[in-house]
Amino acid sequence: MIPDKTVDERRCHRRVNWTGQARIFPLSLEALSAVPGIQEVTSRDISEGGMQVRSAQMVPIHSRLLVELESSETSAWIQAVGSVAWISLSTSDEPWRLGIEFSDVGDLALAGIRHLLDEADAREH
Numbered sequence: 001m002i003p004d005k006t007v008d009e010r011r012c013h014r015r016v017n018w019t020g021q022a023r024i025f026p027l028s029l030e031a032l033s034a035v036p037g038i039q040e041v042t043s044r045d046i047s048e049g050g051m052q053v054r055s056a057q058m059v060p061i062h063s064r065l066l067v068e069l070e071s072s073e074t075s076a077w078i079q080a081v082g083s084v085a086w087i088s089l090s091t092s093d094e095p096w097r098l099g100i101e102f103s104d105v106g107d108l109a110l111a112g113i114r115h116l117l118d119e120a121d122a123r124e125h
Helices: 029-034 107-124
Strands: 015-017 021-026 039-047 050-055 064-069 078-089 096-104
Touching: 015 107, 021 029, 021 050, 039 107, 050 078, 064 096, 064 107, 078 107
Parallel strands: none
Antiparallel strands: 015 039, 021 039, 021 064, 039 050, 050 096, 064 078, 078 096
């Protein structure tokens, strides 16, 4: 079963639209079977607690992933560990939408994510 994110709403962080480049790497056997290596994905939105991405590959729920986010502030990528919280079919070129809940975000990564949130807020206002 695919959880319906509109019914099962548990967000507690500010979420903003952010269309940026990201990469996911499998960290669990479930993820490795679906994503055998690095996969480029496109972000739709982001918060301190997670993000939504569009993906060419379906990744099973609860799969642990290393997520790397492209940062405009530095040439280094922002890294966080997370798990797939929900999946659904997409209407875009990339057939899957994945909700990734962050579980391990270091201080430097959290600062980078907050910078992305602030940049996105500034563009919207």
